Amino acid sequence: xxxxxxxxxxxxxxxxxxxxxxxxxxxxxxxxxxxxxxxxxxxxxxxxxxxxxxxxxxxxxxxxxxxxxxxxxxxxxxxxxxxxxxxxxxxxxxxxxxxxxxxxxxxxxxxxxxxxxxxxxxxxxxxxxxxxxxxxxxxxxxxxxxxxxxxxxxxxxxxxxxxxxxxxxxxxxxxxxxxxxxxxxxxxxxxxxxxxxxxxxxxxxxxxxxxxxxxxxxxxxxxxxxxxxxx
Amino acid sequence: xxxxxxxxxxxxxxxxxxxxxxxxxxxxxxxxxxxxxxxxxxxxxxxxxxxxxxxxxxxxxxxxxxxxxxxxxxxxxxxxxxxxxxxxxxxxxxxxxxxxxxxxxxxxxxxxxxxxxxxxxxxxxxxxxxxxx
Numbered sequence: 001x002x003x004x005x006x007x008x009x010x011x012x013x014x015x016x017x018x019x020x021x022x023x024x025x026x027x028x029x030x031x032x033x034x035x036x037x038x039x040x041x042x043x044x045x046x047x048x049x050x051x052x053x054x055x056x057x058x059x060x061x062x063x064x065x066x067x068x069x070x071x072x073x074x075x076x077x078x079x080x081x082x083x084x085x086x087x088x089x090x091x092x093x094x095x096x097x098x099x100x101x102x103x104x105x106x107x108x109x110x111x112x113x114x115x116x117x118x119x120x121x122x123x124x125x126x127x128x129x130x131x132x133x134x135x136x137x138x139x140x141x142x143x144x145x146x147x148x149x150x151x152x153x154x155x156x157x158x159x160x161x162x163x164x165x166x167x168x169x170x171x172x173x174x175x176x177x178x179x180x181x182x183x184x185x186x187x188x189x190x191x192x193x194x195x196x197x198x199x200x201x202x203x204x205x206x207x208x209x210x211x212x213x214x215x216x217x218x219x220x221x222x223x224x225x226x227x228x229x230x231x
Numbered sequence: 232x233x234x235x236x237x238x239x240x241x242x243x244x245x246x247x248x249x250x251x252x253x254x255x256x257x258x259x260x261x262x263x264x265x266x267x268x269x270x271x272x273x274x275x276x277x278x279x280x281x282x283x284x285x286x287x288x289x290x291x292x293x294x295x296x297x298x299x300x301x302x303x304x305x306x307x308x309x310x311x312x313x314x315x316x317x318x319x320x321x322x323x324x325x326x327x328x329x330x331x332x333x334x335x336x337x338x339x340x341x342x343x344x345x346x347x348x349x350x351x352x353x354x355x356x357x358x359x360x361x362x363x364x
Contacts, residue, residue: 172249
């Protein structure tokens with residue numbers, strides 16, 4: 001079983017996720033940010049599922065390992081979908097949603113193929129290794145895509161405060177997650193997965209909830225103020 | 232090798248997104264008109280400067296925080312500390328970076344002053360509401 005600190009972070013994360021869904025319902029934005037809500041609802045469901053497996057099999061069991069990494073890979077896929085949803089919103093005026101979706105599917109298939117190729121070369125060829133590799137690579141692809149989306153937001157002069165802050169929070173989350181996974185990969189220090197990753201996981205729903213709570217859909221900001229070095 | 236590369240790239244983008252996130256928080260407050268009350272309390276006549284930040288943060292500690300401003304203030308506080316370290320180290324050798332960090336620190340001070348203004352207004356409203364009962 002996880003220690004009291006890990007359990008506290010876990011419950012705190014679940015509370016923040018639930019908080020985001022409640023806040024988006026209260027602010028009448030549930031359907032507008034459907035994929036983001038879907039992601040947190042699935043995260044909550046996966047937390048309950050992991051807790052159930054943890055209580056029955058223990059933290060060191062193969063069952064928990066499978067449950068953890070496969071549910072994580074599934075959640076990453078849903079978050080990837082949420083990111084594509086944000087792409088569609090940024091590019092909605094240019095009417096290129098269809099091409100965005102095609103590119104997203106191709107990139108997803110490419111990432112899955114690359115992850116499989118990496119795992120197929122190893123001796124053990126554990127299926128959990130595939131889920132782990134896929135998660136790590138998807139986080140990195142997510143990070144690159146968020147970076148590109150941020151570039152597009154600056155280029156198109158996006159002014160919607162909510163959208164800008166949601167994309168930036170997602171960029172922070174993907175960066176921190178990709179760094180944590182990479183750190184675990186070369187240090188194999190378990191405290192990275194037990195403490196650091198869940199803490200990072202708490203920050204995304206918290207940042208998004210604050211954004212929804214503080215700013216209305218009509219709130220706008222000056223795009224020039226977002227550029228660190230004025231041109 | 233791959234993990235090390237991902238780690239390095241992720242740290243760079245983490246810093247970049249953090250800077251942009253803090254700038255977006257500050258940009259969202261930029262439309263706010265400062266009240267005469269907060270100008271009197273802080274002694275700021277025109278625009279806040281980088282040196283006002285510490286003073287305003289001390290005043291904010293005396294004022295009960297608004298829950299929705301707490302996280303933003305913390306993020307901007309970390310950003311200010313990073314800028315402060317940069318200004319005292321690398322920026323000494325690069326005048327352009329020095330003026331940029333000074334400008335950014337002034338932005339952090341503006342954010343803190345607006346938070347203080349909102350805090351004063353919030354407390355005044357709360358007191359008025361309590362006075363009604």
